[in-house]
Amino acid sequence: MSNVILNVKNLQVSVQERGKSYTLVYDSDFCVNEGECLGILGESGSGKSMTVKSIMGLLDTNFKVTGEAWFHGKDLLKESKESLRNIRGSKIAMVLQNPMTSFDPLCRISSQIAETFQAHTDWDAEKIREKSIELLEQMQIREPLEVLQKYPHQLSGGMIQRIMVGIALSMEPDLLVADEPTTALDAITQHEVLKAFREIKREKKTSMIFITHDLGAISYVADRILVMNQGRIVDEGSFHDILRHAKDPYTRMLAEKKCAVMEQYRRVLGKGRGML
Amino acid sequence: MKQYIMKRILLTIPLLICISFVCFVFINLIPSDPAEVALRVRQVPVITDEAIAEVREELGLDKPYLVRYAGWVADCLRGDFGISYTNPSRTVAGELARCLPATLQLAGTSLILVILLSLPIGFLCAVYRNSWFDKIIRMLVFMTTAMPAYWIGLLLMWLVAIKLDLLPTSGSGTFSHLILPAVTVSFTYISTYIRLIRNNMLENMKQDYVLYANVRGIPQKKILIGHILRNSLHTCFVAIGMSIPQLIAGTIVVENVFAWPGLGTLCITSIFNRDYPVIQTYVLLIGVLFVVFNLIFDILQTVADPRLRKEAS
Amino acid sequence: MFKRFLHNKTAVITTALILAIAVLGILAPWIAPNDPYENDIINKFAAFSLEYPLGTDHLGRCVLSRMLFGIRPTLGLAALTMIGTIGLGALMGLLAGHFGGIVDEVIMRVVDVMLSFPSQIMVFAVVALLGIDVRNVILANVFIKWAWYARMIRTGVVQYRDRNFVLFSRCVGMPEHFILFRHLLPSIAADLAVLSSLDIGWAIINISTLSFLGLGVQAPIPEWGAMLNEAKNVLTTNPVQMLTPGIAIVAVVTAFNLLGDALRDVLDPKETQV
Numbered sequence: 114m115s116n117v118i119l120n121v122k123n124l125q126v127s128v129q130e131r132g133k134s135y136t137l138v139y140d141s142d143f144c145v146n147e148g149e150c151l152g153i154l155g156e157s158g159s160g161k162s163m164t165v166k167s168i169m170g171l172l173d174t175n176f177k178v179t180g181e182a183w184f185h186g187k188d189l190l191k192e193s194k195e196s197l198r199n200i201r202g203s204k205i206a207m208v209l210q211n212p213m214t215s216f217d218p219l220c221r222i223s224s225q226i227a228e229t230f231q232a233h234t235d236w237d238a239e240k241i242r243e244k245s246i247e248l249l250e251q252m253q254i255r256e257p258l259e260v261l262q263k264y265p266h267q268l269s270g271g272m273i274q275r276i277m278v279g280i281a282l283s284m285e286p287d288l289l290v291a292d293e294p295t296t297a298l299d300a301i302t303q304h305e306v307l308k309a310f311r312e313i314k315r316e317k318k319t320s321m322i323f324i325t326h327d328l329g330a331i332s333y334v335a336d337r338i339l340v341m342n343q344g345r346i347v348d349e350g351s352f353h354d355i356l357r358h359a360k361d362p363y364t365r366m367l368a369e370k371k372c373a374v375m376e377q378y379r380r381v382l383g384k385g386r387g388m389l
Numbered sequence: 390m391k392q393y394i395m396k397r398i399l400l401t402i403p404l405l406i407c408i409s410f411v412c413f414v415f416i417n418l419i420p421s422d423p424a425e426v427a428l429r430v431r432q433v434p435v436i437t438d439e440a441i442a443e444v445r446e447e448l449g450l451d452k453p454y455l456v457r458y459a460g461w462v463a464d465c466l467r468g469d470f471g472i473s474y475t476n477p478s479r480t481v482a483g484e485l486a487r488c489l490p491a492t493l494q495l496a497g498t499s500l501i502l503v504i505l506l507s508l509p510i511g512f513l514c515a516v517y518r519n520s521w522f523d524k525i526i527r528m529l530v531f532m533t534t535a536m537p538a539y540w541i542g543l544l545l546m547w548l549v550a551i552k553l554d555l556l557p558t559s560g561s562g563t564f565s566h567l568i569l570p571a572v573t574v575s576f577t578y579i580s581t582y583i584r585l586i587r588n589n590m591l592e593n594m595k596q597d598y599v600l601y602a603n604v605r606g607i608p609q610k611k612i613l614i615g616h617i618l619r620n621s622l623h624t625c626f627v628a629i630g631m632s633i634p635q636l637i638a639g640t641i642v643v644e645n646v647f648a649w650p651g652l653g654t655l656c657i658t659s660i661f662n663r664d665y666p667v668i669q670t671y672v673l674l675i676g677v678l679f680v681v682f683n684l685i686f687d688i689l690q691t692v693a694d695p696r697l698r699k700e701a702s
Numbered sequence: 703m704f705k706r707f708l709h710n711k712t713a714v715i716t717t718a719l720i721l722a723i724a725v726l727g728i729l730a731p732w733i734a735p736n737d738p739y740e741n742d743i744i745n746k747f748a749a750f751s752l753e754y755p756l757g758t759d760h761l762g763r764c765v766l767s768r769m770l771f772g773i774r775p776t777l778g779l780a781a782l783t784m785i786g787t788i789g790l791g792a793l794m795g796l797l798a799g800h801f802g803g804i805v806d807e808v809i810m811r812v813v814d815v816m817l818s819f820p821s822q823i824m825v826f827a828v829v830a831l832l833g834i835d836v837r838n839v840i841l842a843n844v845f846i847k848w849a850w851y852a853r854m855i856r857t858g859v860v861q862y863r864d865r866n867f868v869l870f871s872r873c874v875g876m877p878e879h880f881i882l883f884r885h886l887l888p889s890i891a892a893d894l895a896v897l898s899s900l901d902i903g904w905a906i907i908n909i910s911t912l913s914f915l916g917l918g919v920q921a922p923i924p925e926w927g928a929m930l931n932e933a934k935n936v937l938t939t940n941p942v943q944m945l946t947p948g949i950a951i952v953a954v955v956t957a958f959n960l961l962g963d964a965l966r967d968v969l970d971p972k973e974t975q976v
Contacts, residue, residue, distance in 0.1 A: 171603055194609075202606030215601040217616045218696055219623065228615070229605045264695040280605065407815050415831060535955035537907045537927075539914050540948040543934055547941045638820045645915055646934070657915055660830040668830045675823045683818075 116147040117183075118288055118320045119168075124180035126160070126167045126344075134177070137163050138344045141180075145288065150314055150321040152335025154328065154355075154367075160344040161324045162210075165290050169205060170197040185287070203233040206281035210293040212273035216265035222276065223261035229280055244283065252279040252309070271302035278309055282317070289313070290322045295330050303330070310334050328371040340364045390698070394688055401684050408676040409465070413458050416669045465673070471666040481666045484655060485674065492651030495644070496637045498571040503578045503636075504629065510579075511586025516613060518591065530580040538639070542573040542646035559648040570647040574640055578632070585628060589621040596620075623694060630686035634678040706968050713964035716957045723954060727773030736764035738771045738924045759932065759943050768924035769946060775925040777954070779840060780905040784898055786844035787905075791851025792894075798852065799859025809852065816849035825908065829917050839918045843908055847901065854897065858890030892969045900962035903955040910951055926951050 126138040138160040145151045155161045167178045168189055182189040185204070189197065201207070209215045216225055226245045230236055236244065249257035252275040265273060274294060281289055291310065295303040311334055313319055325331050331338060332352045340348035340355065340363070347361040356372070359365040424444040428436050445451050452460075464470070470481035514523045533541075549569060550556050556565050593599065594617055602612045637652075644653030652671060659667040691697045707713050726733070757765050798809040828842035862868060871881050910927025912918035914934075919925035921932070926947040933944035 169604070171600065198603075198606045198608065200606070201604060207604040209597065209601050209604065211597050214597040217598045217602070217620065219619060219694070220616070228602075228607055228611065232605065232607050232611075266696050277601075404815070404818060408819070411815075411819075415827065418831060531959070532952070532956065535903060535907075535952045535959055537911055537914070537948075537951060539911060540930060540944070540951065543930065543937065543944050543948070547937055547944070551938055551941065635820060635822075638823045641822065641826065642911055642915065656826060657917075660826065660834070660917065663830075665830070668827060672823055672827045675820055679818065679820050 117144045118147050118185075119145040119322075120181075120183040121164075121168065122181040122183075124164065124167065124182065125178070126163050126172070127177045129175045129177065136344065137176075138167065141346050143339055143346060143349070145320050145322060147320055148314075148318045150310075150323055150334050150336050152331040152338040152352075153322060153324045153341060154326065154331050154338055155341035156326055159341045161341045162292050163344075164341070165207075165292065165322060165324065169201055169207065169290070170194065171201075199233070202229060203284040204286055205288045205290065206284060206286035207290040207292060208274070208277050208281050208294045211297050212270050212277055213265070213297070215277065216273065218265055220264075221261070222263055222265065222268070226261070226276075226280060226283075229283075233284055248279040248283045249276065251282075252276065254279075269302075270298055271305060274298060274302070274306050275309065278306070278313075282313065282319070285317075286319065288320050288322065290324070292324045293326070294323075295325065295327065307333050328367070340367070390692075393691065397684060397688055401680050404680050405677065408680065409462055409673060410458065412669050412673040412676070413461055415672070416665050417454075470670040473667055474662070474664045481670045484667055485652065485670060488650060488652045488655045491649060492637060492640055492644070492653065494567065495570055495574060495640050495649060495651060496633070498567055499574040499578070499636055499640075500629075500633065502571055502575040503582060506575070507579045507582035507586060508625075511583040512590065512618060514583065514587040515590035515594070515617075518587075523587075526583060530583055533576060533580040536576075538573060538577055539642050539646050541576050542570070542643055545569050545573055546646070559646075566649075570640075570643050570649050573643045573646070574636065577639070578636060582625065582629065586621060586625050589624050590617055593617045593620045623690070626693075627686045627690045630689070631683055634675060634682050637678065638675050707965075710964050710968050712960050713968055716961040716964065719957050720954070720961065723773055724777060726770055727777055730767075730770040730774065734764070734767035734770045736767045738763060738767040739922060757942065759929075759936075759940075765943070765946055768929060769926075769950060772924040772926045772929060772947065772950075775836075775919050775923060776906060776910065776927075776951075779836065779909050779919075779925075780902050783840050783843045783847075783905045783909065784902050786840060787847045787901070788851055788894065788898055790844060790848040792855050794848065794852035795855025796859060799856040799863065806856070810856070813849040813852050816846070817853070819846070821846045825912070826917075829912065834917050834920075836919055839909060839912050843905060847905075851894075851897070854893065855890055858893060862890070896962055896966045896969065899958055899965055903958035903962075906951065906955055906958070 121141065121143050124138060124141045125136065127134050127136040141164060143151070153161045153164070163172075166172050167176065168182045170189065170192070172178065178190055180190060184200070187196075187200075189200070192200070216222070223242075223245060226248065227238075227241045230241045230244060245261060246257045249260055254260055254272060254275060260268065260272070260276075268276075278294075294310070295306055298306060307330055310321070310323070314321060314334065321334070323331065323334050335352065338348075338350065338352055338355050339346050340359075340361065342361070342363045348355060348359055348364040350358075355364060356368045359368055424441045425436060428440055428444055468482055470485070473479045473481055473484055510526060514526050517523055546559075546569060556569055557563075559566075599612060599617060602616055640649070640651060641653030641656055643649070644651045645657055648654065652674075656668060656671050658664075659671075759765055759768070794809050794813075798806040824846045825839075825842045828845055829838050832838035832841065868881060909918055910925070910930070913925050913927030914931045916931060919928045921928060929947040930944055933940075933947070936943060
């Protein structure tokens with residue numbers, strides 16, 4: 114199980130703005146093992162999204178990325194744009210934060226799924242259709258035929274999020290990146306989506322990077338956790354380690370706060386049956 | 390959907406009434422007495438007080454204001470806009486009909502030029518933003534917003550027609566007469582739309598759906614044309630459509646520079662000759678065009694955009 | 703704020719340029735080399751020389767002198783238009799925003815109708831109605847433009863109306879007009895400055911266009927648009943004559959546009975204009 118899928122060394126991201134350069138991610142090293150779910154925890158603006166976006170080549174040209182990111186024997190940071198594009202969506206798939214705005218409002222769901230398939234395979238229209246329906250069924254979406262004909266605004270956030278996860282999994286990626294997939298959802302849908310992720314982990318054994326600022330969510334899916342603060346990786350370990358024996362003062366504060374909230378939660382409920 | 394369109398059409402009626410009322414008030418504000426003017430138009434040699442009173446009654450000028458307004462609107466709806474003051478043998482409707490084709494030809498050609506030039510240039514500026522091409526175009530756009538249209542016309546006339554002797558300086562008739570005025574009219578609009586398309590595309594590029602398309606590994610070209618451009622065109626199409634009446638009104642200056650025998654020249658001549666019925670009808674025509682084009686493109690936008698379609702139905 | 707203004711190069715340079723042009727206009731009678739009205743047919747279409755630095759026009763008049771005297775109507779009329787527009791717009795906007803209710807409703811409906819009319823046509827209509835005269839040109843421009851300012855100022859006033867400092871003033875028992883002019887007007891002055899510096903360029907173009915068509919400033923008076931009208935008639939024989947006034951208009955309007963953009967940056971540093 115200890116085959117390393119993604120190995121990131123000395124990753125540094127800076128942005129050029131009005132002639133000045135600001136560093137957003139400092140000298141980060143981490144790796145993702147096969148079948149493992151790595152959680153990245155941090156406040157908004159701590160550089161966690163930036164880290165994965167830089168690896169996948171999704172940043173604008175005014176960002177400067179240095180370091181190495183080894184994936185299947187290739188350094189992603191030195192690959193050409195076209196080869197990165199081929200990897201994105203097929204080998205490395207990603208789920209984004211805002212499901213409602215992540216689909217082109219003018220295109221039907223079917224065409225947006227189809228273009229993903231077209232980008233990575235040479236399937237014909239019939240096969241694409243079959244696969245699209247299969248994808249929706251797998252994500253337990255009822256009446257997939259109808260959903261395919263809908264526009265994004267006609268579907269609920271949870272449903273679109275599940276379609277997004279479905280698209281990500283349909284190409285059977287080696288690495289699934291989830292960038293705050295639950296933040297924009299309400300509590301109940303959040304739970305559903307988290308459950309879906311846990312199932313993926315159990316059944317497909319896909320390696321994952323799960324980014325969030327929610328300790329509860331991360332404890333539910335992640336095997337190992339990185340804590341980021343102001344562009345630096347400040348702590349690393351299992352959830353238990355982080356919660357009890359955090360090395361970094363910032364992490365400790367985060368954990369204590371969460372514990373305090375959980376205490377309160379338990380007291381209110383009368384018994385300790387939360388998500389923790 | 391049908392209901393929505395009906396509602397939109399009904400909502401324009403008060404606006405049309407407002408416009409027509411302003412136009413009606415306009416002609417009633419002029420310093421000279423309409424009855425006196427009418428007598429002069431009929432070339433009555435001596436204008437007496439009795440004659441004026443007679444004509445007043447005949448024209449219904451002694452009736453209350455609102456009754457006259459209703460009568461005037463009814464006349465307009467029948468296509469009767471009155472008689473030209475300066476040339477009593479001609480009706481206003483006839484004068485406008487005579488000049489309208491030339492103006493439509495000019496405005497139409499300009500519109501085609503605007504679309505053909507501003508779309509690709511704006512697109513390229515957005516795709517290669519901050520490149521030298523983008524910077525030069527942006528500078529040109531900034532310069533042209535500071536240039537009066539008539540001066541552009543004079544410059545073009547001097548450079549192309551006099552210096553290079555390629556095209557005629559003024560007049561109309563052949564296609565070569567049309568080129569210079571059309572280019573001049575389209576100049577200001579092209580720079581406006583280059584800016585609109587460029588900024589709109591840049592705005593769209595920042596959207597989540599573009600990031601997500603990249604995440605899924607969709608080829609860059611497809612994202613640009615299939616998603617970003619498509620979304621921008623929706624906005625720009627409506628903006629260009631709604632500015633068609635403005636384009637028609639905008640010919641007024643350029644027509645005068647190039648002696649183009651359209652509505653603009655007619656309007657300016659009428660102002661000099663104090664030919665009020667013609668001016669009034671011209672203003673009414675442009676006002677109605679504005680309302681109608683706004684209506685048409687508003688409805689088209691609702692039909693074309695799935696989000697708005699939902700709200701409307 | 704003033705310090706930020708001084709740090710913005712574009713703002714300082716354009717302001718300096720505009721002020722310099724204005725001063726030239728004011729000093730025109732003393733610094734102009736020749737009488738702008740003095741005909742000298744023998745010397746018509748003269749090239750650049752010491753006596754006539756920018757040559758002479760079709761009547762042998764000194765172009766430089768005419769340009770200098772032309773600053774007065776060009777800038778002056780545009781300034782007058784803007785003062786009128788902002789004055790009327792501010793009054794209506796303040797009334798609508800401050801009192802609300804029926805006053806607001808009536809004023810804003812009028813504004814809506816005004817905005818739905820094509821502005822260029824309205825200028826011609828008003829000039830046609832009132833007769834060809836400079837005064838009417840200004841009236842026409844004010845008439846079509848005030849609605850924009852009324853709407854903007856109303857929005858600003860409504861935004862600020864319930865802010866604490868205004869409520870406090872009212873509690874202390876300050877008279878309404880005091881609140882209006884001491885608190886509300888300065889609060890929206892920033893937006894007003896940006897918009898009006900952009901619009902003054904528009905006013906210059908608009909007035910010169912009317913003069914060019916012969917509907918504004920009349921012939922012998924040296925106004926840049928009217929000068930271009932004269933130049934148009936001798937386009938074939940002396941094309942140089944149309945360059946100077948045209949370039950001058952473009953330069954001044956560009957300066958005002960740049961100033962407007964720079965002011966926006968100065969007043970709102972977060973907003974970077976693409």
